[in-house]
Amino acid sequence: MSVAAPPVRRRxxxxxxxxxxxxxxxxxxxxxxxxxxxxxxxxxxxxxxxFLAISLFVVGLLIAAVAGVQAVIAQSSFRMDDLSRQAQxxxxxxxxxxxxxxxxxSPKHLERAARRMxxxxxxxxxxxxxxxxxxxxxxxxxxxxxPGPAMAAGGVP
Amino acid sequence: MKAGTPPAQRLVALLVVLTLGLGGxxxxxxxxxxxxxxxxxxMAFRQRVKDIQLPATRGTIYxxxxxxxxxxxxxxxxxxxxxIVQDRNxxxxxxxxxxxxxxxxxxxRLRPVRMKDGTPVRFVYLARGVxxxxxxxxEKRQLPGIGFVDESRRYYPGKDLASQxxxxxxxxxxxxxGLEAQYQDVLAGRxxxxxxxxxxxGAFIPQATNEDxxxxxxxxxxxxxxxxxxxxxxxxxxxxxxxxxxKGGTVIVMNPQTGDILAMATYPWFDPANFARSKPSTWENGxxxxxxxxxxxxKVITAAAALETGTVRPGQTFEIPDHLRLYDxxxxxxxxxxPERMTLGDIIAYSSNVGAITVAGKLGRDRFSSSLHRFGFxxxxxxxxxxxxxxxxxxxxxxxxxDMGSIPIGQGIGVTPLQMASVYATIANGGVWVQPRLxxxxxxxxxxxxxxxxxxxxxxxxxxxxxxxxxxxxxAVESGTGVEAQLPGYWVAGKTGTARKPLPHARGYxxxxxxxxxxxxxxxxxxxxxxxxxxxxATVFGGVAAAPLFREIAHAAVARLRIPPASKPPLPPHVVRxx
Numbered sequence: 001m002s003v004a005a006p007p008v009r010r011r012x013x014x015x016x017x018x019x020x021x022x023x024x025x026x027x028x029x030x031x032x033x034x035x036x037x038x039x040x041x042x043x044x045x046x047x048x049x050x051f052l053a054i055s056l057f058v059v060g061l062l063i064a065a066v067a068g069v070q071a072v073i074a075q076s077s078f079r080m081d082d083l084s085r086q087a088q089x090x091x092x093x094x095x096x097x098x099x100x101x102x103x104x105x106s107p108k109h110l111e112r113a114a115r116r117m118x119x120x121x122x123x124x125x126x127x128x129x130x131x132x133x134x135x136x137x138x139x140x141x142x143x144x145x146x147p148g149p150a151m152a153a154g155g156v157p
Numbered sequence: 158m159k160a161g162t163p164p165a166q167r168l169v170a171l172l173v174v175l176t177l178g179l180g181g182x183x184x185x186x187x188x189x190x191x192x193x194x195x196x197x198x199x200m201a202f203r204q205r206v207k208d209i210q211l212p213a214t215r216g217t218i219y220x221x222x223x224x225x226x227x228x229x230x231x232x233x234x235x236x237x238x239x240x241i242v243q244d245r246n247x248x249x250x251x252x253x254x255x256x257x258x259x260x261x262x263x264x265x266r267l268r269p270v271r272m273k274d275g276t277p278v279r280f281v282y283l284a285r286g287v288x289x290x291x292x293x294x295x296e297k298r299q300l301p302g303i304g305f306v307d308e309s310r311r312y313y314p315g316k317d318l319a320s321q322x323x324x325x326x327x328x329x330x331x332x333x334x335g336l337e338a339q340y341q342d343v344l345a346g347r348x349x350x351x352x353x354x355x356x357x358x359g360a361f362i363p364q365a366t367n368e369d370x371x372x373x374x375x376x377x378x379x380x381x382x383x384x385x386x387x388x389x390x391x392x393x394x395x396x397x398x399x400x401x402x403x404k405g406g407t408v409i410v411m412n413p414q415t416g417d418i419l420a421m422a423t424y425p426w427f428d429p430a431n432f433a434r435s436k437p438s439t440w441e442n443g444x445x446x447x448x449x450x451x452x453x454x455x456k457v458i459t460a461a462a463a464l465e466t467g468t469v470r471p472g473q474t475f476e477i478p479d480h481l482r483l484y485d486x487x488x489x490x491x492x493x494x495x496p497e498r499m500t501l502g503d504i505i506a507y508s509s510n511v512g513a514i515t516v517a518g519k520l521g522r523d524r525f526s527s528s529l530h531r532f533g534f535x536x537x538x539x540x541x542x543x544x545x546x547x548x549x550x551x552x553x554x555x556x557x558x559x560d561m562g563s564i565p566i567g568q569g570i571g572v573t574p575l576q577m578a579s580v581y582a583t584i585a586n587g588g589v590w591v592q593p594r595l596x597x598x599x600x601x602x603x604x605x606x607x608x609x610x611x612x613x614x615x616x617x618x619x620x621x622x623x624x625x626x627x628x629x630x631x632x633a634v635e636s637g638t639g640v641e642a643q644l645p646g647y648w649v650a651g652k653t654g655t656a657r658k659p660l661p662h663a664r665g666y667x668x669x670x671x672x673x674x675x676x677x678x679x680x681x682x683x684x685x686x687x688x689x690x691x692x693x694x695a696t697v698f699g700g701v702a703a704a705p706l707f708r709e710i711a712h713a714a715v716a717r718l719r720i721p722p723a724s725k726p727p728l729p730p731h732v733v734r735x736x
Contacts, residue, residue, distance in 0.1 A: 088231075092289055095230040102225040102314035107388035 205354045206366055212308050213346030215330055216375035218323060218337075220384040221417070221597060225314055227323050227337070227429075229330070232310035233292035235283045239269045241302035248300045255295045256284045267302070285328045286310035311337075317428045319387050321442035322380075322421050322595065324543070325429035334432075334440055336378065336595065338543050343599055346375030377600035381417035386410055389713035390420040394689075397706040398424050401672075401694035407443045407574045408706070409688040410714055413582035413677060416591035416612040419685075419714070421575075423447070446544040448571035449690070452656025452699070453638075454675050455567030456513045458580060459520070460505050461626050462528035465618045468520045471625055472730035474498045481511045483562040488514055491655070491698075502729030505629040506637030508653060510566045517565035525565065526553035531617045532580045532590070534572055539592040539613065548572040567656055568666075578688040581651075581675045584630070585683035588623035590615050628729040631680040635728070641704035642674055644711050648725050650683070651676015651707065653699035654690075670697035674704040678711055679723035685714050 103109060189197065218227040235256065242248055249264035256263075263283060270278045285308070287295075292305055311326045324335015331345070332338040349372035354365035390408045398406045410420035423443030427435035441447070463469035478496040480489045490510050504512030517525050530536070535550035549571030556564070563569035575593060583590040592612040600606050618626075630650035633639045638653040654673035657666040673690040677683040687707050694702040714720070 092231055095228075098225065099228060099230060099312050099314060102228065105224060106315040106318065107385055108316060108318065111388075111392075 205356075205362070207353055207355050209351040209353070210307065211349040211351055211370075211372045212330070213348045213372040214309055214374040215311065215326070215346065216344040216377040216600075218344070218378045218380060219600075220380055220382050220387070221419075222384065223379075224384050226319060226380065226382070226384065227311060227313050229309040229311050230288070232286045232288055232308055234285045234306040234308050235287055235292065235295065236304050236306060237267050237281045237283050238279045238302045238304065239267050239281060240277050240279055242267050243301045248303065251298055251300060252283060252295065252303065255291060255298075256287060258284065311430065313429050315384065315388070316430075317426050318384065318391065319382055319420075319422065320426045320429045321423050321440065321444075322382065323429055325432040325440075334543060335429075335442065336380070336542075337429075339541065340378055340596070344375040344378060347373040349373070374602055376602070379597045379600060379606065381412075381415075381419065381595055381597050382421070383419045383717065385717050386710075386714050387420040387422065389717070390710050391422045391424075391426070393706055393709040393713070394422055394424050397689075397691060397702070397709075401691055401696060401702045403672075403691040403694040403702070405443070405692040406706070407447065407688070407690045407692075408710060409444050409574055409578045409686075410710060411578060411582055411593060411686050413585035413683050413686050414591065416582070416593045417597070418575075418593055418595050420710075421595070441544060442542060444574045445538070445540060445542045446546055446573070448546050448548055448573055449671050449692075450570065450656045450659065451567040451572050451577050452654035452671065452673065453508045453510070453513075453567055454577055454581075454652050454654035454673055454699075455570070455572075456505055456508065456565065457584060457626060457630065457652055458528055458532050459513045459517050459525070459565040460501055460629060461532075461584065461618050461622055462525055463501065463516045463520050464625055465528070465622045466520060466524050468524075469501050469516055471501060474500050474732060475504070475512060475515055477504070477509055477512045477515065479511065481514055481562070483514065484558040486559045486562060488562045488566070498732050500730050500732055502629045502632050502731045503733040505626075505652065506633040506731070507733060508633070508638045513565045514562045517561055522553055522556055522561050525561070526550075526556070529564070529570070532583060533576055534570065538573075538575055538579060540575065540595060542595070545575075546571075546573050548576055567654060574688055574690050577673075577675055578686055581677055581688070582686045583617050584623050584626050585650075585677040585686055586623075587620040588616055588618040590617045624726075625729060627680055627683075628726050630676060631726045632728050632731060634676065634680075638698075638700040639674060639676065639704055641700055642676055642707045642711075644678065644708050644715070646722050647678050647711070647715065648680040648723065649676055649678045649708075649711065650680035650726070651704075653704060655697055655699045658693070669693045672697055672699040672702040674699050674707040676707060678715070679720065681726045682723040684718065684720045685711065687711055687714070 212231075214231070215229040217225050217229070220226055235252070237252075245264060245267045249260050249267055252258065253260040253263045266281045266283055270281075272278060283303070288310070295303070296305060309330055311330065313320070313323065320335075322335055324337035324339075325333055326337050327333050332341040337344065349370040350368075351370070352366055352368040354362040354367075356362055390410055394406050394408045397403070405424050407423045408420065409418065411418045421442070421444045423441070425439050427439040432440065464471065475498065476496055477490075477499045479492070479494045480487055482488075488510050490512075491508065499507070499509060499512050501512075501516060503509070504516065520528075529550060534548055537545050537547045551560070560569055579590065579593060582593075591614050594609065594612050596609050598606055598608040627650050630639075630652055631648055633653070634642050634649045634651050639649075639651050642649050642651050651674055654671070654675070656671045656673070658669045658671060659665070660667045671690060671692055672694050673688065675686070675688040677686040687710050689703045689706040689710065691702050691706065696702045
């Protein structure tokens with residue numbers, strides 16, 4: 001492996017301060033005195049006010065939009081919460097009504113209500129059994145389909 | 158610091174103090190932000206986040222017509238954290254008045270209590286299954302230390318209707334008995350949960366964590382029970398028990414073709430919504446769990462086996478005395494009579510013990526025992542109902558000599574009412590046994606109905622045997638011991654049973670009886686099998702105590718199901734007192 005030697009910095013010719021030993025040429029001094037003085041002119045500054053205003057406006061707009069959207073989302077969220085609570089209440093009410101229907105339709109309740117209204121159960125001996133053939137109530141009696149024992153004994157009118 | 162201390166030193170001292178102070182702050186900051194950061198963050202998260210358990214709605218139990226027999230509604234459990242409770246007396250008064258509880262009980266529960274290790278108890282239930290309106294009224298009072306947990310409450314719209322079949326659920330909504338326990342997995346569903354973030358006031362924070370796992374409701378159960386027939390059967394049973402001064406009773410109504418059980422009840426029953434207030438003995442479904450000696454209703458197996466094996470012909474006659482000695486035991490008919498000639502039809506119709514024992518003797522113990530097994534004795538019915546019994550039937554090689562006298566007349570064996578009803582259902586169904594069932598299917602979350610599997614079947618006796626036995630049973634109702642079961646307009650086939658009850662803690666029999674009547678109608682086209690059994694009635698005979706109960710239930714059931722009458726079955730060969 002070889003190690004490179006550090007480069008030696010040399011002053012480029014004609015740059016930097018003139019050394020004291022270097023002689024000043026009289027012609028050059030005369031030329032300098034005859035020319036106009038040069039000065040560094042700063043480049044014209046671009047106008048930043050509109051850019052800043054636009055930026056602020058855009059950022060403000062974005063913030064307002066985000067805030068608006070957030071507000072809408074929050075509002076919707078609360079509304080959803082309300083609606084789901086309302087749905088839950090309605091479901092509860094629906095369940096209660098179904099329960100009420102089931103309770104009102106239960107045989108025990110119906111019987112009690114019927115008794116309150118003065119209704120009574122039919123007496124088995126008072127039931128008239130019609131014997132028909134092929135579902136035709138006016139058709140002839142089925143001879144084989146004779147009434148049961150109690151009917152045969154005259155238990156049924 | 159002294160007043161004379163030079164400013165440089167004071168500045169240095171101030172710098173040191175400030176450096177130390179800031180260093181401490183920095184150190185604490187590092188501890189909070191780096192070392193304990195995750196623990197603190199999770200603690201804050203836990204304080205903010207609320208995981209609300211959402212209980213699954215338990216499935217509804219419907220009768221065969223889609224009418225609810227058991228249903229659940231959302232409810233709240235009210236609990237207290239005694240550590241947070243501030244004014245115990247006032248809070249107890251408010252809670253007690255709104256929840257209709259005893260103030261002293263509430264006050265006791267609100268008292269701070271410590272566990273064995275000294276930790277204070279921070280959760281005490283005050284009430285379970287509180288309806289939402291009541292809970293909301295209490296919640297509005299904002300009592301410190303009083304909290305609420307979502308749960309559901311089970312309601313039984315028919316109150317005590319079919320209570321032993323339906324069973325009941327515990328306070329946590331788990332099925333504990335009956336179908337509620339048997340179908341716990343189907344009915345329970347899967348609970349869900351709702352994770353939200355809340356501010357210190359309890360209002361939820363929108364756009365924060367909001368995880369929602371909805372609960373999956375349980376499936377509904379469609380039963381074979383008919384609410385109206387169940388009610389009529391229960392009403393008839395309750396009045397029969399009262400009018401006969403009986404200890405209790407059991408009724409079963411079933412469809413012999415499908416095995417569907419339309420009604421099943423055991424008196425006394427209970428209110429499943431308040432099961433804890435009733436005697437545990439009333440919770441039992443006696444139709445499947447009670448084992449009893451069936452008595453003469455068992456003669457139908459003796460007759461069917463004799464006919465099926467060709468041991469006895471229907472027209473064959475026997476000389477039957479009113480008593481018969483078998484080894485050391487004398488068996489008697491119910492009433493004394495001179496020896497008379499009887500056919501198998503007469504033996505069944507007039508329920509002759511001596512006749513049945515004579516026929517069984519010709520059949521032989523092996524064939525008779527085999528018939529009992531084929532009809533389902535000593536095996537559970539396959540209903541899989543909690544607490545179902547298989548009955549008691551000793552292996553044939555352990556039968557004593559007198560067993561061939563007692564078993565043919567239904568003594569010395571134990572069966573459940575459902576097993577006995579299944580025997581008659583088999584005869585009614587042309588000799589084919591159909592497994593009884595209580596559940597027709599389930600209804601899923603999507604509303605789709607899944608029908609249960611069809612009941613397994615097996616042929617027990619031939620159709621001709623079943624038809625002949627049916628004629629004998631119809632003869633028993635027309636002019637035998639079962640005349641009280643006659644129903645105007647219909648021909649009924651059935652058999653009475655009057656069985657002595659064995660002594661509970663000793664060998665032998667006491668003076669108490671089980672009276673029963675099991676039959677079906679219309680006899681020539683059976684649509685219904687009804688078993689009516691009374692425990693210890695004052696009038697011991699099945700034909701007097703139980704047959705009217707059968708008739709009453711049959712009357713209600715044929716009207717409800719609009720079962721048309723059918724033709725009269727021909728009488729079996731008979732020689733005794735026909736007509």
